[in-house]
Amino acid sequence: MNNFTFYNPTKIIFGKGELKQLDDLVPKESRVLVLYGGGSVKKFGTLDIVLNELKKSKRELFEFGGIEPNPKFETLMKAIEICRKEKIDFLLAVGGGSVMDGTKFISLAVSASDYFGREKDLVYSGRGVSLKSALPIGTVVTLPATGSEMNSGGVITLGKDKLSFNNILTFPQFSILDPTLTYTLPATQVANGVVDTFVHTIEQYLTYPINATFQDRTSEGILKSMLEIGKKTIDDPTNYDLRANLVWNSTMALNGLIGAGVPQDWSIHILGHELTAIFGIDHAKTLAVILPALWKIRIDKKEEKLAQYAQRVWHITTGTTREKALKAIQKTEEFFQSLGITTKLSDYGVTENQLDEVIEGLKRHKFTAISETSDLTPDIAKEIYLKSL
Amino acid sequence: MNNFTFYNPTKIIFGKGELKQLDDLVPKESRVLVLYGGGSVKKFGTLDIVLNELKKSKRELFEFGGIEPNPKFETLMKAIEICRKEKIDFLLAVGGGSVMDGTKFISLAVSASDYFGREKDLVYSGRGVSLKSALPIGTVVTLPATGSEMNSGGVITLGKDKLSFNNILTFPQFSILDPTLTYTLPATQVANGVVDTFVHTIEQYLTYPINATFQDRTSEGILKSMLEIGKKTIDDPTNYDLRANLVWNSTMALNGLIGAGVPQDWSIHILGHELTAIFGIDHAKTLAVILPALWKIRIDKKEEKLAQYAQRVWHITTGTTREKALKAIQKTEEFFQSLGITTKLSDYGVTENQLDEVIEGLKRHKFTAISETSDLTPDIAKEIYLKSL
Numbered sequence: 068m069n070n071f072t073f074y075n076p077t078k079i080i081f082g083k084g085e086l087k088q089l090d091d092l093v094p095k096e097s098r099v100l101v102l103y104g105g106g107s108v109k110k111f112g113t114l115d116i117v118l119n120e121l122k123k124s125k126r127e128l129f130e131f132g133g134i135e136p137n138p139k140f141e142t143l144m145k146a147i148e149i150c151r152k153e154k155i156d157f158l159l160a161v162g163g164g165s166v167m168d169g170t171k172f173i174s175l176a177v178s179a180s181d182y183f184g185r186e187k188d189l190v191y192s193g194r195g196v197s198l199k200s201a202l203p204i205g206t207v208v209t210l211p212a213t214g215s216e217m218n219s220g221g222v223i224t225l226g227k228d229k230l231s232f233n234n235i236l237t238f239p240q241f242s243i244l245d246p247t248l249t250y251t252l253p254a255t256q257v258a259n260g261v262v263d264t265f266v267h268t269i270e271q272y273l274t275y276p277i278n279a280t281f282q283d284r285t286s287e288g289i290l291k292s293m294l295e296i297g298k299k300t301i302d303d304p305t306n307y308d309l310r311a312n313l314v315w316n317s318t319m320a321l322n323g324l325i326g327a328g329v330p331q332d333w334s335i336h337i338l339g340h341e342l343t344a345i346f347g348i349d350h351a352k353t354l355a356v357i358l359p360a361l362w363k364i365r366i367d368k369k370e371e372k373l374a375q376y377a378q379r380v381w382h383i384t385t386g387t388t389r390e391k392a393l394k395a396i397q398k399t400e401e402f403f404q405s406l407g408i409t410t411k412l413s414d415y416g417v418t419e420n421q422l423d424e425v426i427e428g429l430k431r432h433k434f435t436a437i438s439e440t441s442d443l444t445p446d447i448a449k450e451i452y453l454k455s456l
Numbered sequence: 457m458n459n460f461t462f463y464n465p466t467k468i469i470f471g472k473g474e475l476k477q478l479d480d481l482v483p484k485e486s487r488v489l490v491l492y493g494g495g496s497v498k499k500f501g502t503l504d505i506v507l508n509e510l511k512k513s514k515r516e517l518f519e520f521g522g523i524e525p526n527p528k529f530e531t532l533m534k535a536i537e538i539c540r541k542e543k544i545d546f547l548l549a550v551g552g553g554s555v556m557d558g559t560k561f562i563s564l565a566v567s568a569s570d571y572f573g574r575e576k577d578l579v580y581s582g583r584g585v586s587l588k589s590a591l592p593i594g595t596v597v598t599l600p601a602t603g604s605e606m607n608s609g610g611v612i613t614l615g616k617d618k619l620s621f622n623n624i625l626t627f628p629q630f631s632i633l634d635p636t637l638t639y640t641l642p643a644t645q646v647a648n649g650v651v652d653t654f655v656h657t658i659e660q661y662l663t664y665p666i667n668a669t670f671q672d673r674t675s676e677g678i679l680k681s682m683l684e685i686g687k688k689t690i691d692d693p694t695n696y697d698l699r700a701n702l703v704w705n706s707t708m709a710l711n712g713l714i715g716a717g718v719p720q721d722w723s724i725h726i727l728g729h730e731l732t733a734i735f736g737i738d739h740a741k742t743l744a745v746i747l748p749a750l751w752k753i754r755i756d757k758k759e760e761k762l763a764q765y766a767q768r769v770w771h772i773t774t775g776t777t778r779e780k781a782l783k784a785i786q787k788t789e790e791f792f793q794s795l796g797i798t799t800k801l802s803d804y805g806v807t808e809n810q811l812d813e814v815i816e817g818l819k820r821h822k823f824t825a826i827s828e829t830s831d832l833t834p835d836i837a838k839e840i841y842l843k844s845l
Contacts, residue, residue, distance in 0.1 A: 068697060068700040068704070070471025070474060071470050071471065072468065072469055072470070073468040073470065074465075074468070075464070075465075076463075076464075078461065078462070078463040079460075079462040079463070079716075080461055081457075081459060081461070081462065081716070081717060082460065084459070085459060279701065279704075280677070280684060280685065281677065281678065281705050283677075284674070284680060284681060285673070285674050288670065288674050289670065289673070291669075295669060296669065308667045311457040312457065312668065312669045315457070315668075315670050316670050319670055324713075327468075328704070
């Protein structure tokens with residue numbers, strides 16, 4: 068096991084009906100900006116409940132809607148202006164990963180006076196920047212997928228660039244996870260959440276053996292959970308237990324727990340982000356396309372852990388290590404397909420001659436030596452994209 | 457899944473050589489009381505390293521040694537006097553569960569001015585008491601077992617009573633877990649740590665099915681880890697990976713993670729505490745005695761989860777539910793015995809006619825309706841103790 072630091076101070080309030088705790092969780096007499104996305108939280112009444120809870124104490128309430136999927140820097144800058152003008156002192160994100168990620172960026176940028184006028188520099192450089200403070204955040208989660216409700220990272224969009232940041236100051240103070248708030252999600256978004264949870268786990272698990280039993284077993288548990296409940300919660304969206312298990316597993320898949328002390332890959336995400344930035348394909352759907360292709364190209368490096376995955380998650384007990392690995396790749400593709408998600412990039416109309424632009428994106432973002440062993444070059448990435456077609 | 461709150465702000469610093477972070481973790485210019493147990497941290501040099509690290513900044517250092525296993529209220533009161541007299545503002549526990557639990561009690565009592573002169577009332581009533589603050593705590597863990605390094609609870613001894621407390625203010629600010637610091641432990645203490653970790657997990661897992669997939673799978677992972685590495689790390693104490701896995705699994709077994717949103721039992725601990733208080737049997741060794749007896753007496757209530765445990769942890773796939781359950785109980789007993797720990801209370805010289813005093817203790821402590829379904833009465837406890845002989 069590698070040395071590590073684990074720290075996660077977010078308070079989780081989990082379960083149906085727990086929005087009633089909002090009035091106790093958000094500071095009294097604060098100036099609160101409530102942030103949300105495209106309107107479904109309005110349509111299905113979640114926003115009204117949130118605002119009514121907040122009105123139980125003397126607070127000044129402001130709203131900022133319209134944070135889009137893969138939130139744009141320009142959109143977030145508008146919220147940052149509001150925060151500065153209205154002297155907002157608490158941010159409440161109501162939505163999924165995009166709203167939460169965007170809110171985290173806002174929280175950093177509002178407070179980072181050194182960066183006024185050049186907020187773009189907080190992305191990337193934001194990873195290491197030693198800011199003193201950020202606006203406190205709470206979240207109400209309406210889409211289980213990204214784990215953003217219990218971590219300190221985010222991804223935002225700058226033009227055609229999808230870029231990440233991470234800062235210890237952006238852990239939400241609290242997150243309310245009420246599975247019933249996700250009942251109204253379209254099936255395709257639930258399927259995305261299942262795949263996102265699955266691949267978050269894979270990025271931290273499927274590298275090379277390092278003999279970390281808690282991390283391996285817990286990752287395998289999340290993967291098995293997704294196999295067990297993924298399809299069912301898409302087909303039966305108001306079954307509380309199924310949905311609660313999706314919500315809690317998705318939080319656990321990216322809160323630092325399973326990645327502590329083990330090598331991590333994240334190539335699938337990095338290669339996928341380029342596809343979202345250029346072709347607008349849903350984040351999770353890019354992961355389903357890249358994962359099998361990457362495993363096929365990188366099988367020599369990942370074979371041993373793939374065989375462990377085959378055995379423990381898929382109960383594939385016969386065959387050579389290579390045969391087990393190949394069988395597990397096939398099974399994983401079939402799993403994604405069973406959720407209604409294709410594993411072929413060409414199904415999105417992408418053709419071979421468009422891949423040069425994708426590779427240029429990787430290079431521009433300096434992703435020239437990625438993976439758990441820092442040896443996945445743009446040339447290998449090209450092979451992977453070709454394989455994914 | 458039940459509704460729950462999960463909150464755990466302790467920062468974990470894990471790995472060999474990490475004591476060097478102490479100077480950054482403990483506030484500069486503070487007045488620090490370093491607390492430890494019977495002297496092994498002195499003998500093996502851990503205390504010297506700790507003190508040298510702390511001396512790197514301008515701090516006033518005080519020491520308090522001699523915190524015994526199952527720490528006594530009277531001992532802890534002496535440390536509380538020192539804290540008040542010397543205006544200590546940071547407590548650093550260097551040791552195992554007893555030192556950490558004792559330090560937590562000290563941290564509460566020093567600050568609780570309402571309780572001056574009646575600090576005993578902080579036990580039990582400490583669960584609900586609304587204190588404003590407690591002295592901040594850091595820990596350096598030298599014995600993997602209790603999970604105290606990453607939770608807010610503790611157990612101390614008052615006369616012949618072993619009593620617990622829990623207060624959100626007593627989460628350590630940080631805990632340093634360097635597996636190499638545990639290499640010098642006697643084999644019997646390592647075996648105790650394996651059993652303690654195992655039974656902490658069982659208390660939160662082996663109740664009745666509630667369909668919480670993350671919690672179940674993670675618990676099963678910890679149990680499988682203990683089967684895999686338990687005996688090996690006793691026999692091969694300086695194997696880093698084995699010991700690191702024991703340390704990390706033991707922390708994860710009692711930090712709130714696997715118990716969130718599921719029913720919990722804790723009868724094994726409660727029945728065991730009485731045996732430690734009266735006969736002085738090591739805590740973990742009481743658990744190994746009570747667990748099989750309790751399962752045999754309570755098999756009707758626990759049969760379904762026992763069969764799940766049999767199947768997923770022991771790979772027992774044939775037979776009826778009852779047969780699987782019984783087989784799993786037998787396997788668990790054999791596992792404890794393989795670690796050199798008996799599962800028979802009579803091996804400690806305890807006889808049937810001494811059990812009335814034990815039952816009286818349970819009643820005095822108001823443990824008259826315990827377990828996940830609050831129906832384990834003193835009469836049933838008597839049956840369990842008899843079965844354990």
